[in-house]
Amino acid sequence: MGGEERWCVVTGGRGFAARHLVVMLIKYGMYSVRIADLGSTIKLEAGEENGVLGEALISGRAEYVSTDLRDKSQVLKACQGAEVVFHMAAPDSSINNYHLHHSVNVQGTQNIIDACTELKVKRLVYTSSPSVVFDGVHEILNGNESLPYPAKHNDSYSATKAKGEALVMQSNGANGLLTCCIRPSSIFGPGDKLLVPSLVDAARAGKSKFIIGKGNNMYDFTYVENVAHAHVCAERALASGGKVSEKASGQAYFITNMEPIKFWEFMSLILEGLGYERPKIKIPAIVMMPIAHIVEFIYKLLAPYGMKVPQLTPSRIRLLSRSRTFDCSKANDLIGYTPIVPLQEGLRRTIESYPHLRSDVKIKRDPSKTEILLGGGRVAETLLWRDKKHTLTVMLVLATIYFSFIATGCTIITAISKLLLASVIFLFIHGRLPQKILGFKIQKIPESKFHISEATSRQAALAVASTWNTAARNLKSICRGNDSILFLKVALSLLFLSLLGLVSLNNAFVIGVPFAFVSFVVYDKKEKEIDNLVRKVITACCKLKSDAAKKVSNSKKLQ
Template sequence: MEDENVVEQVEMQCDSMERDCCVVTGGRGFAARHLVVKLIQSGRWTVRIADLGPTIVLDEDEENGILGHALKSGHAVYSGADLRDKSQLLKVFEGASVVFHMAAPNSSINSFDLHYAVTVQGTKNVINACLECKVKKLIYTSSPSVVFDGIHSIYNGDESLPYPDKHNDIYSETKAEAEALVLHSNRREGLLTCAIRPSSIFGPGDKLFVPSLVTAARAGKLKRMKICYEGILIAPSIKTILTVNDLHFIIGDGENMYDFTYVENVAHAHICAEKALDSVRADSEDSAAGKAFFITNMESMKFWEFVSSIVGGLGYQRPRIHIPLKVMMPIACMVEWIYRKLAPYGMPLPQFTPSRMRLLTCSRTFSSLRAQKLLGYAPVVPLEQGIKLTLESYSHLRADVPIIRSRNIDVPSKACKMLKNEKVANILLWRDEKKTATIAITLVTFFYLFFVSGYTVMSVIAKFLLLVALILFIHSFLPSSMFGFTIKQIPSSYFQINEENVDHVSLHLASAWNSGVFILKTLAQGKDWTLFFKTMVFLLFLKFLGAFSLSTLVGAGLIFMFTAFYIYEQKEEEIDDTLKAIAVVLSNLKELMLSKLAIRRHPH
């Protein structure tokens, strides 16, 4: 009822006022949606929402809210427009007096061509369209990252900070170039411009930051849990449906400070900027025109404390284990190097990159004094309240809310199918932590006793058989029960091999020998190049293994067993995508070599 009353009040206010026209580019983005609603609520504007989609698709709450009613009444209009096409922008900007330019590609997309075309070339088109359509004001949504080099922390930085020689990523580099274009266009043919730099936006409707935190919090035991399937509870005995492995790690010392800005404050800052761009004061020192402004909640806090407040507020365990940046950075650099090599073949951008490691460990706080003085900006929602409102809006992502999955979680994972034996899978996939840890410690102990000391293969075998003989000899003297435990005697038949097993092993050996002979015969004919390459790769791999000692190979094998299958089960999709990309690279390389060999064998 309250929402309906608000909508009715806004409509009455709008009907009683003469409205100007404003445009919001990227109007379906996270912060832009909040700005659109605030502009409608003000009653001053007919809002043109410009975005890439041909039509607007409203969420359920939008359909019945202020935006839905404004679209029906004509107080808001949607227009599909591509920033890369100036002709489309001219149609949208016609008759508008103000443009809020908020459109930008997703910062996680690592494509220079896309960012440059949309952010830089698109902004040039926006400026030119504003000039041709006689738009009076242009407010550009920039980012504090335009002054961040990815190395040095920023403490209470103000607008005197220059653009760095090298930015942390493509997104920041192109945003800086676009911001400079907007500010340099100030007062061209009467157009007044300014740039807003909101720091780390959060709030209801965010589809990136908070959901990614929840995804990380849920990673770990999620695939092993019995959860809801198509709305039907599979395991009602589980008290908490999502008691999962949460965000465990804090990268760095956890002391780095950040400025987080509640999304409604960002929308409010844009409206303050529009009011401050007064042509009467455009040439005065106190004018907002031609300037950039840092926008924050004016309540800096530790980055990892904010993450903890979101994750903990949704019922997940807060991060608690510190990992030094020096440990993580070499791994991140290796991941980035692999991505650069495989990106042309379809490998998706990894989340684990040096630039993101720096963002997680550097301090970035900014002063909003200029915005206070020249825009009249002050946060309308305090940080604590903003966090509370954000948590309330994501109640469906709480740890105690069942997840609806489209497939049965009880279907064995690929890692489980690879291991085949259920008992082995339960151990190597850490489904029983105590049992897995016990076996792992036992194997590590054996590894230390038999291999670390540098014994030869024969001495290791002899030492192992000696230990087995000693255990069996002692076992034969033990009583049937001891300290309340039943001790079963091991029958001699336990060590015997029946004829069926001998025949089975013999057949396998004979089959392997015959396969080897067939491969040698085929290679001798010199026709099957694919088989030749496979054989070469296999022999090179054996040569590679031969360069290591037996103890090194056994140690690496132990680590691989207890980590590789577990990691694969948790990151199945990402690893499969990477392997597919590698397979494409190898396939292309093989085809290239085969084509060259064919040309040499059959020259024209």
């Protein structure tokens, strides 16, 4: 960069696509880059520290400014001295929150426009969305920019994005400001924290086997580097001057990889690339819609209490089941955009960038306090819902036991006898079944499952003997009268057992089983919050005790 230092601003600069644009702008060296985002400071990831961005921040070719678009004073500060603004900031599109989306996509965009006109910024490139012309009902095949905004949008994000886009195009020419809008379709690539991670989460939970709709809907995807390239093309066209700038400004442009593909084929390629099975079971969208409406309603009720944004919403069902392809001829003609990375190459780079999400990579994590308390084995996995399929199976078995033996008022001996009888009948019938039924293979229970090895028998006997000897030593110690702490422990344990004896088997099952399946998982999820609450309660009790002791001491002194 020769001569006077020239600055550009990238709002939402720590977002997925914006990060790629920032790096591209730094590499091209046309501008120094001011990154504007919500965080109080910039936190670089491991690959960024020693990369292009890290070096630019150190050399001064890039800087970070904490900016809330809803605060005009902060927006003015971020845009001060800038020649170009790339307005890419937007809230999470999966959250159907009109107030949030309007405050950022409309009011925040208006603040950007006002700052650009007041500070005499020359160019504004706005990142819009193809969803601004999508109503959630009608499919779009090779749609171009002549498509009007629908009377009703698919969700609040699309509706507010359309309003923001309209404001940007209306402001073209105000105080010398040249504007245009970029509509990238379904962005994917390295660094994405939504599409690929959510796909893998679904695959690991066994939910990725389903196709919503007929599975033939066509889609346009855009590799993230092509999105960044489109922004640069748009800015260069606006900066060209003359008829080129005049034609390019005040326009909206669809941006894609120009390689339409079946939506579910694209998803399958990502899943297969990471070692998961491609989806095969088709579910009609009309069947999923009522369920999605219920899920969305529950989210609205429980969102204030920390419920995560659900993946299954009505607007998303519409997106997943309808065709959406777009024509990029206008972008090619007026701003000179053509993709620089083909779709298959983009897919390869994307898949290679997620080695930690491959199916053959086990998730390593430190055991939680609850997991350690439960022994970290199969019991912990069941009660903490680590294996949801196994947990639900255990719950079904327990429910069957309860309604078959306990709820009927059987004695313990009768219940055990009935359970053993049912087990014997099941094993006999299972043993008589043929190897295959209607083409399905019947998995026989091997005899080894019923055989106890000599080593296991010895280990069990030693464990019983060790327990007996420990109990005998404790009894001897109590008989001598030397260990008062041990006596207290034994007495309290026996008292607790006697109290348990007062509880009927029916009540113990009805209260204890649901409590075990809920309390442990709640504590596992909210361990810090619960521990902090317990500490506060203990501290408060200690303080009360201390205050009471002081009052007693003072009253004695007065006497």
